[in-house]
Amino acid sequence: MEAERTLGIIGVGEIAHAIVSGLCDGTDVPPAIALSPRGARTAAELAERHENVRVCPDNQAVADAADVLILAVRPQQRAEALAPLTVRPGTLVISAVAGTSVADVGELLGHDGPVVRVIPLPAVSRRSSITVTYPAHPVAEALFDRLGGALVAPAEEAFDVFSALTSTFTSYYAYLATLADWGTRQGIDGEAADRYVRGLFENAAHALTDASKTLPRIAAGHETPGGINERIRTTWYEPHREPLERALDALLADLKRGY
Incomplete structure (x- = not known):
């Protein structure tokens, strides 16, 4: 401009x-x-x-x-x-x-x-x-x-889909806050738990700068068969994937009608 x-x-x-x-x-x-x-x-x-x-x-x-x-x-x-x-x-x-x-x-x-x-x-x-x-x-x-x-x-219509994707922003921060809070309840110092979670995901975000790798490939690259990341993905994330998609579907319908 x-x-x-x-x-x-x-x-x-x-x-x-x-x-x-x-x-x-x-x-x-x-x-x-x-x-x-x-x-x-x-x-x-x-x-x-x-x-x-x-x-x-x-x-x-x-x-x-x-x-x-x-x-x-x-x-x-x-x-x-x-x-x-x-x-x-x-x-x-x-x-x-x-x-x-x-x-x-x-x-x-x-x-x-x-x-x-x-x-x-x-x-x-x-x-x-x-x-x-x-x-x-x-x-x-x-x-x-x-x-x-x-x-x-x-x-x-595609713009509305992007808008719905944007709605996940604060849930991401709430997810990180939940991790730090859980660590504190297990006996870790609150400041240390907060610092570790921040550092963990700051480093994880760096992988997103490599546009040659798809998002599923990046996820797979941070996981080993039978490892602890696979365990949380299969026991927590996979059962909650469909509810997330349904929530996004409902929001998208509202956005198309005029939120």
Whole structure:
């Protein structure tokens, strides 16, 4: 995205903070950014840190200033936040509102210009996260390429599948917390258990950087026949694989209906 384009963001929570940080921290020519007052503390902190960032008095002022308008409000707030807005013709609208189709965003805004859906993650703050986008748009892709890379979904149905996959994020952290908690209950010092689990999975994640190996191959490479990893996989993971898939199926159905 060219520096002369103004980026507006409505809804200044964790994802907006991550996007602004990724675009501004340690960069030579960050874009001008206009933030909504929703999430006032975060917006004020970002404006204080970056001279190219300003907080607007209301959402309409953000829309008026923006050449590229990012919507980062919660699904439950979408009607209240979006319906009153007037978006300038030609504005690129980028929606991070979960479960809200391209058509629904356009209808809520009364906007017949381009709308792109995205799934940004907190790691865009470090410019190290792949962001799924739909449909293809060169400006949206250039923006998220700066933040770690854009992955264009081939259809909106596929975008919803990527969105469902993203829902497993916090369960992964909860899984690690459960392991550390179990170790503590077995008598290990809590700090030591936490440190070990973190180190264990930081090292395991390194294997994911080798794109020449499939995920099943990586898993097999960390397991020996009759070993302790195989035991936990067969006694715990395998019996719970189908419930996980059913939960994802149910979420996907909700996402397709409008979450």
